[in-house]
Amino acid sequence: RSPKTRDAAKARQQLVNDTMRRNKMHAKFWDTSSFAGLCGRGWLKTTWDERTGRPITRVVDPRKVFYDQSLAWDDGPRYIFEAVALTKAEFQERVEKGQYDKEVAKTVQAGKIPDWMVDSAGGESTHLNDASREVFSWIIVYEFYDLAGKKFFHLVEGAENPLFQQDSLPYRYVDNPFSLLVFVSNLKDSGGVSDVQLIEKHTERL
Numbered sequence: 515r516s517p518k519t520r521d522a523a524k525a526r527q528q529l530v531n532d533t534m535r536r537n538k539m540h541a542k543f544w545d546t547s548s549f550a551g552l553c554g555r556g557w558l559k560t561t562w563d564e565r566t567g568r569p570i571t572r573v574v575d576p577r578k579v580f581y582d583q584s585l586a587w588d589d590g591p592r593y594i595f596e597a598v599a600l601t602k603a604e605f606q607e608r609v610e611k612g613q614y615d616k617e618v619a620k621t622v623q624a625g626k627i628p629d630w631m632v633d634s635a636g637g638e639s640t641h642l643n644d645a646s647r648e649v650f651s652w653i654i655v656y657e658f659y660d661l662a663g664k665k666f667f668h669l670v671e672g673a674e675n676p677l678f679q680q681d682s683l684p685y686r687y688v689d690n691p692f693s694l695l696v697f698v699s700n701l702k703d704s705g706g707v708s709d710v711q712l713i714e715k716h717t718e719r720l
Contacts, residue, residue, distance in 0.1 A: 537571045545573045546695050553577070554706035556695040559596070562685065577631060579692065587694050587704040594692055595658040595669075599627060602651040614668065614677040622670050622677075624651035661689055 546556035557574040574596060582591035600608075602624040609619045631654075655677065658667040668678035683689050696706035 533568055542571060542573050549576055550695045550697050551709045554708040558693040559691050561691055583703040583705055590661060592662040593660055594690060595656050598655050598657055600653050600655055602653060605653045618673050618675050618677050621673050622653055624653050627652050
């Protein structure tokens, strides 16, 4: 708003617009809106991509994101984490590169995609077809952001110790890489209400 910084503001505006075009944000906003209508909330996750040297934003299935709903979203949740499905080969590659603790990795058992990541209509939150799910063995890794303690972990169910631990959050200027979209508030927390829930009882009555 200051005339002294007008040129700098224009340069930043061009950078933001270019990044949004490269990320195809228009299409991703549509997908996030669809999730918000169906599930009550939609998620976008923005991380830094070393290969392209710019931020990358992707749509995340709401069934794979869990967070502290006891605080208002604008006040900042204490934690947030995402469940990520890795094939056994992908998991082993991280172990061999030294990204994961080898002793903890030895206790991990691969298996099928959990039922809670598959919806009742038969679709998959991981966008995998039935053949892929049957052929591969999977390991669910939880990428856990401790926003209160400013720490970052990769966890796996059944193991006492983390696969990976970092005593700082991954990004210097952004603690929480997730963005939340809610159209209809449930008036209790930031979880939201889906359009389906709004008309469910009325539809049953009809």
